Amino acid sequence: MITFYPGPSKVYPQVGPYLQEAVESGLISANHRSEAFMQMLQHTVLSLKTKLDVPDDYEVYFVSSATECWEIIAQSLISASSTHIYNGAFGEKWMQYTHKITAGANAFYFDSETVPDLNKLYFQENEVICVTHSETSNGTFLPSSFLSELRSRTENLIAVDATSSMAGVALPWQNADIWYASVQKCFGLPAGLGVMIVSPRAVRRAEEIGENKHYNSLLFIRDNFLKFQTPYTPNTLGIYLIGKVMEQVEQIEIISEIIQQRAKNWYQFLAENGYELLVKNEAVRSGTVIAVHAEKTRIAELKKAAKQDGITLGNGYGKDKETSFRIANFPAISDEEIAVLKGFLIRTASNK
Ligand SMILES: *Cc1c(COP(=O)(O)O)cnc(C)c1O
Numbered sequence: 001m002i003t004f005y006p007g008p009s010k011v012y013p014q015v016g017p018y019l020q021e022a023v024e025s026g027l028i029s030a031n032h033r034s035e036a037f038m039q040m041l042q043h044t045v046l047s048l049k050t051k052l053d054v055p056d057d058y059e060v061y062f063v064s065s066a067t068e069c070w071e072i073i074a075q076s077l078i079s080a081s082s083t084h085i086y087n088g089a090f091g092e093k094w095m096q097y098t099h100k101i102t103a104g105a106n107a108f109y110f111d112s113e114t115v116p117d118l119n120k121l122y123f124q125e126n127e128v129i130c131v132t133h134s135e136t137s138n139g140t141f142l143p144s145s146f147l148s149e150l151r152s153r154t155e156n157l158i159a160v161d162a163t164s165s166m167a168g169v170a171l172p173w174q175n176a177d178i179w180y181a182s183v184q185k186c187f188g189l190p191a192g193l194g195v196m197i198v199s200p201r202a203v204r205r206a207e208e209i210g211e212n213k214h215y216n217s218l219l220f221i222r223d224n225f226l227k228f229q230t231p232y233t234p235n236t237l238g239i240y241l242i243g244k245v246m247e248q249v250e251q252i253e254i255i256s257e258i259i260q261q262r263a264k265n266w267y268q269f270l271a272e273n274g275y276e277l278l279v280k281n282e283a284v285r286s287g288t289v290i291a292v293h294a295e296k297t298r299i300a301e302l303k304k305a306a307k308q309d310g311i312t313l314g315n316g317y318g319k320d321k322e323t324s325f326r327i328a329n330f331p332a333i334s335d336e337e338i339a340v341l342k343g344f345l346i347r348t349a350s351n352k
Pocket of ligand 1: 067182183
């Protein structure tokens with residue numbers, strides 16, 4: 001079976017041998033306050049910062065998932081209110097989840113064919129601005145011009161859900177204060193680890209708020225990571241694997257270029273073969289998650305036929321669940337696999 005599911009998604013083939021090595025090295029049986037663990041964590045953070053081009057003064061923490069980051073941000077960085085600029089299911093869930101914790105989450109919904117209009121937004125002092133970089137549910141993307149424009153207009157903290165873009169495309173780190181992702185998307189790793197990257201400004205704000213009531217309070221996590229430790233017994237295997245994968249992969253600029261070229265090819269290929277793209281506006285199409293729209297019955301047929309050919313397509317998600325399928329365009333997927341899916345889509349094209 002080859003999989004184009006946008007998370008959990010295909011893991012790098014090297015993950016197999018790395019698992020074996022992790023067991024043989026004894027590291028995953030080591031205490032998480034041991035020298036061996038701390039060295040491994042330090043090395044892993046360094047590899048990640050180097051390969052993903054993270055600014056030196058931004059800090060990296062490993063947590064359990066992107067969803068946990070919603071909780072950490074709500075607890076430790078939102079003192080009163082947040083504004084959630086979103087167009088799809090993940091951005092909406094983030095808003096709803098935050099509202100349960102803070103009772104101060106404002107929704108700014110925008111149409112998925114458009115770039116959000118910043119002229120319509122007013123932020124209160126200390127309000128955290130929450131955006132979804134790649135909305136995995138509907139295959140849209142915020143253009144980098146949006147993030148730079150947002151940054152230039154406000155001193156407020158900007159938090160970005162980059163779950164299906166981090167490690168797949170180069171990110172404009174300086175244009176936001178909190179970036180996070182789960183590793184089962186563009187990192188090509190098994191689920192169970194989240195990556196949170198924060199700016200010095202976000203750290204200062206957390207210190208001003210001083211929230212320290214939870215096992216996953218940002219300040220508590222940070223105190224531990226400054227010593228290359230973790231507040232609780234961590235997913236050592238997950239951290240080991242991300243370290244190995246970060247050593248193995250090319251610099252993000254190179255990966256980003258490949259992903260963007262592949263995305264361009266995908267969009268062109270699908271249009272040429274009579275597939276209707278869910279997102280019509282090219283300027284807001286995601287480079288990492290490609291969504292195809294069709295009638296409910298056709299979607300069901302395509303997914304079934306693909307399965308018979310050994311290919312897993314991503315289901316639709318949220319409101320487009322039954323009328324779309326998604327194709328992950330993540331770095332761990334090979335050119336050969338893409339060729340197999342293209343062959344299938346040519347055979348099953350409706351315009352023949
Ligand atoms: C997958 C995904 C999440 C959730 O990730 P978990 O690992 O399940 O917490 C959140 N946001 C976006 C944009 C996603 O793609």
